[in-house]
Amino acid sequence: MAGKNGQSPVGQNGSAPVGWWQERKAEAWKKFQAMPMPRRSDEDWRFATIDAIQLGDFQPGQKGSTSAEALLKRSTASFPHAAKAIFSNDRLLHIEGGEELAKQGVVFESLAGALQKHPALLEKHFMAHPVDLGAQKFAALHAANASAGVLIVVPKNVEVKLPLVSFHWLDGNESAVFPHTLIVTGENAKVTVVDFLGSTEAGGAGLACGLNDLLVGAGAKVEYVSLQEWGSKVTSFQLNSTRVERDGEARSLFVNLGAAYARQESRSTMAGSGARSEMLGLSVGSERQEFDQRTLQCHDVPNTWSDLLYKNALDDRSKSIFKGLIRVAPGAAKTDAYQNNRNLLLNPEAEADSMPGLEILNDDVRCTHGATTGQIDRDQLFYLMARGIDPRTGAQLLAHGFFEEVIARLPEKGIGEAVRVAVAAKFAAMRTRPKNAERIVARPKVQGQIEEEALDVRTLQGLAN
């Protein structure tokens, strides 16, 4: 079981353990052990293939088989960036850019470094925000083991022009990793952060249990993109908690391409008037991959906005589960919230389960939610084929088009392009497998089952009680 050494010191460079840190970890480990494994009957785990969650014998801190030099070479971002941290099996291999950023008062430190230099900040913010969408046990596992990742602090009125990036590698087949990203921004600060999550081998196994907390100060703008490309046998958890203060703006995009089972929880709390959060998701499923997505949009105060768009393209017998909730607190008038899950089935055997939801305790709000699941449009595919494009490539081209609505929302063009390239790489890998080319053309005329709900609850008096 992962995390046996949950009490080991975080300092990889021989730094002294810190009391509160050790205590929290010990406590978290106890909590992890005490909590039961999820069951299919749990509402928060409905439709999930619990058996797919393989904690196995994966251990943190395993020595990998790939040289540091090779990993450093592979850890390249295609867009300009101001700082970079690289971890392999949770060991820090390299960190750069922090000193330059420090001149602006910006902190870009590994957790180990932060524990030495900014213990108070870490103590205040480390996992201080709720993880409550079902994976509490795995949040405890993360807390017990977290040692890799970065603390990013952007002070008041400072704008970091270029993105800050982290790479987390799973090396070998026996490792567990616990990537952590903690972003704290002051008033009117601005920062963009990208995490790359990948295995050294495409078919690699392992456990990845990551967590990111995005704390968006008043008037601040935080953009966070995570690009998950773990090996195809990895069990992945990624738990996000975003909190937006008055007039702040958060935008997160979770790209899930890798792993056998990937659980993605994302929670945004609109804590101050004028707070905005855009929550984006994009997944490409193949083989028997399962993407399990649970989201919560919490509108605690009046005049806040959130917009969620999760898109999944599913081939083979892959599966996605989306369960989302917009929760409007009593008194949170003028809430403007959207929740949209769209799934494109590239194969009739793929499956998408969608459970959009609203909980509205105020009557002066506008909330819409919807979910659609459809197959490739036959006329569009015929059009592409009539230009000589084979049906597989055509279906993937249509899927690219389907994702564009999500990618186009990223203001940084270079990051959007990196996402496109990653999606294209996944499709290319899928294309090399043998396939019955006629299967889409030969399919009977179906436009897919469309389920759509749209609800304007400006005057939903009945729900207010």
Add this chain to the structure above:
Amino acid sequence: MKNSLEIKGLKASINGTEILHGLNLTIPKGEVHAIMGKNGSGKSTLAKVMAGHPDYEVTGGDVLLDGKTILGLDPDVRAREGLFLAFQYPSEIPGVTIANFMRAALNARRPEGQEVDAVEYYNELYKKMDLLKIDRSFTSRAVNDGFSGGEKKKNEILQMAMLEPKYAVLDETDSGLDIDALKIVSHGVNSLRGPKMGILVITHYQRLLDYIVPDVVHVMVDGRIVKSGSKELALEMEKKGYDWVENLATA
């Protein structure tokens, strides 16, 4: 027959209803033929059957491209063999830019791993766009998404220009075009005319044939070609109306 697109006794149906009742037509390479016919005569069915639309079932006859049958081939294979269909109602493909779409179509004609050179590709694309008086910003727009009728048809002809097919079937390319757009589209088609390409223009209106002057005109009634003749036949049709040929067909 080598160097021709040959349709022999073609019968095709949709949902069990036969639309083409044994159609014969030969378009030699280098010639422009026109099919005129009323709505419901089976013109568009012919175009879709040739391109391999999965909704249609071929129940008899053959279509030969330079002497080789294409009926058993998937639509993409037919296209790579050199057949091009300009759609009457081109599909909208949100999120896929014209540039990426065209590149995918060109790459489909090349061996794996030998993709088109980006610089050459854009040079070629811009050249063809200039010919069709298409603004360069067009390339970054999603395929047909929110296009006007004229833009959609120009886009079809742009694709034809880029893909350089052996045979092109233009299915009511004139429908919905104002006179300016019609002139531009016709100019594009005329500039592609030549000994290397056979073109079949399908239209409801004689007007198009003032701009794309055909070598041969065929009149289609109820799933068959009932009359063929020189370009003057189109004018005669315009004057005498479709009833005239319908009477010929039943005579």
